[in-house]
Amino acid sequence: MYEQLLSRIQQCSTIGVTSHFRPDGDAIGSTLGLGLALQSLGKKVYMWNEDGVPARYSFLEGAEQILPLPEEVPADLEMLICVDTGDWKRLGDRSQLLFAEFPLIVNIDHHGTNTRYGHMQVIEPETAACAFVLFNMLKSWGVNFTKPMAEALYVGINTDTGSFQYGSTTPEVMHAAGELLAAGVDVADVNRRVYQEIPYTALLMQREVLNHMVVECGGALSHYSMPAGRKAELGVGLEDTKDLVDVVRVLQGVRVAVIFEDLDDGRIRVSLRSKDPAVSVAAIASQFGGGGHAMASGIRMRGELADCRERVLNAIRKELQA
Template sequence: MTVTEIASPWLTDLDPRAVDEVVARLQDAADHGRTVVIAAHIGPDGDALGAALALHLALSRRGARTLPTWGEEPLRVPAAYADLPGIDDLVAPSDIPVDEVDLLVSVDSASVSRLGALQPLLAAGAPVIVIDHHPTNTRFGTVHLVAARAAATVVIVDELLRRLDVDLDVDLATCLYVGLVTDTGRFQHATTDRAAMELGGRLIEAGVAHEELTRRLFGTRTVGELTLLARALERLTFVPEARLVHAHVTAEDATEAGAGLEATEAIIDVVRTADVAEVAMVGRQETTGAWRISLRSRGAIDVGVVAARFDGGGHERAAGFTAEGTFDEVVDRLVAVLEEVRGG
């Protein structure tokens, strides 16, 4: 047994034949200058962006024509990720030459709905590689690398880069580290294992500015983000029968505060600490009127399963979905599902 196998039990979640096929397809794309769309999920977090940009940097250096993107327009990069290597190379969905796409790589998306405006690419005929670590992944691609025990999608991407013999420079390490540290909650979440800790150490050795990144990602909030947090906490509500604590912000709130989607993560991180909460929920209204819902669990309820009931997905303790209707209607539907899941 190799050191990699000892330190990375998540690798056994993957079909070795699928790993070989993905490596071969990525190598072929690099060798022949093929056009590869690398898609993060809508409302990308650090893991989605870090995984997409790491693949973009690595494959483009090898000769592929890579188009990093996600399925929303305009592309609004969260302030915390504005300086990530490769971020200036992002391509809007409307600028992607659909007829020229040779390969679509989806990173960190558990379902087709998370591709947003990029969903038509699935019908364009190009092979689709799905790289993800969400246990609720629906396997919507041609070949799948889904490792539910991987601490983050960047962990799987790092393994692919290793098999492609890509040298780990500071830019690649920075993208991977941002994904790792955000999805493990600064190595606090239950998914943090030896493999994640060892990868973090290796990335720091590669030159990652750990202190600066930590301050930017977790220690800095704009006045607008704090204003939105205050507005959400004014609406904090406890639903005793569901052990649910929820809060929300409207599209108007966000516009007035000048805060981006990333502010929702700051809100859920506070709401989840409520001592009476078994499940925490934060709703962020989009300009269309739909609600983007974030869920967190202390462990008794699998919110990944709950989110899947709303065509969303995620992990046992962190998940999300999008829903229509008033916020109260969404809460009522969620409470009903929570009671059903708990009863089951």
């Protein structure tokens, strides 16, 4: 499939690359890494994200090229590549409308629950990161990794493996990381910027979670719920709520961790993590229209916070008691 995609790319002059809303390190790293690689192949490249680049990833060279969505699809755009996006809906409301009729959409992803949207797909389920898929693909194309390209892909792989802590960290993943380091990645600098420069408001949010988290099922289930308006009361922003599920996940004895967040627009965002291979949060998420990985998944639900929370928690309790 790598060669088929390269053949189609060679027929295009202008290509767009985008990823899911509320982008994480893999979304940004994959967008930027692929975008820079396509530029090295002589292509004109548009890079977009509906929510922009989170501050913690803005240090990446070339990140300023990832722009907000345009008002209209550029007349010269010939191919749109969606990376790290398991479902068309995850691109965001505006993106779905903007590109609804676009004739050539490529879906490159690593989520086991990918819905296989688009006209071409390169999907490698349950691999470490979309950036790892791209590393292998670009390497097969003979792309020479520049330092900016390597840093972007490294950030994608590093963040989606929990800094190489998760079970998806295979020998092949570590070998890829080593090759990216050899291309110029400054590991100490990347880790400092991504993990060791947390805004004060994000720490306030973590304190809020620790003060109000709930632990049940004999310590196997931990969760926190953020009601509507709470972010405004605390003076925190959208980016400060990123990765909060890790705060409740690391508690000793926890098998499943969940964050429920009222988005103030009638929707509830649910982030799920499993530490037990016997409990797939992807299977739980799929019951409510969500998806992701066995150990990390998400849901967007419509309804009241309390009702959505109980429905999801009941499904988790059932799995934990099985």
